[in-house]
Amino acid sequence: MNSPSKLKKVKIKDIIEEDKNEEELEEENSAYYARHTVIIDKPIKLDLNKIMIPYDFDNNRYVIKENDIKFYENKEYVLKTLKIFEDNPLFNIEKKLNPQGCCKKFIFVYLPTLIVFLIYFYITFLLAVYTFFNIGVLYYCFVVGISLNNFIKILKYSFYDKFKVGQINKILNAENKSDECIQNKIKWQLGDSSYFLEVIKYE
Secondary structure: OOOHHHHHHHHHHHHHHHHHHHHHHHHHHHHHHHHHHHHHHOOOOOOOOEEEEEEEOOOOEEOOOHHHHOOOOOHHHHHHHHHHHHOOHHHOOOOOOOOOOHHHHHHHHHHHHHHHHHHHHHHHHHHHHHOOOOHHHHHHHHHHHHHHHHHHHHHHHHHHHHHHHHHHHHHHHHHHOOHHHHHHOEEEEEOHHHOEEEEEEOO
C-alpha cells in the first residue's frame, strides 16, 4: 500500500509534467501562429514578365481586358496585335480549317480516307473469298466499315488541329521577328491545347 508521502510526490510530479506540457503546447501554438502570420502578411508578387491571354469561346477569339494588363508597359501593342489576330480565321478555334491549294486538300481531306479504305477493302475481300461470301461475315465487315469511317473523321480532325497549330506558330514566330518585339524583348507563344496565348518578356 502506498504511503501518503509517496502519493503527494506522485501528484506533485504529475502537476509539474502537466504544466510543462501546457507550456510546450503554448510555445508550439505561438510558433505556428507566427509562421502563419508571416505567410499571410507576405505580399503577392505579380509576374510582370508574362501575360496569359485566354480564349473566349463565346466570341471565338483570344481576348484580355485592358484593365487586366494596366501594369504592363507594352499593353497598347498587345491589344493592337490581338486585334490583328482576331481578323485571322486561324485564330478561331471553332472554325473548321479549310486547307488552301489542291495538294493540301488532297493530303488532309482525301489521302487518309483513301489509304485506310484501300487497306480495309483488301482485307474485306480476302475474308469474303475465304468464307465463300458468308452473309454474317459481310454484315460484320459492313458494321466495322461504318466504325472505321467515324474513326477516319476523328483522325482527320486531329490532322487539321496539328496543321492549324503549326500555322498559328508560324504567324507568332513571324510576329516575334518584328521590330517591336525585338526592341521590347517580348515574344508570343501558343499555350497548351491552344486555349491561351502567352506574351513573355525575356532578358
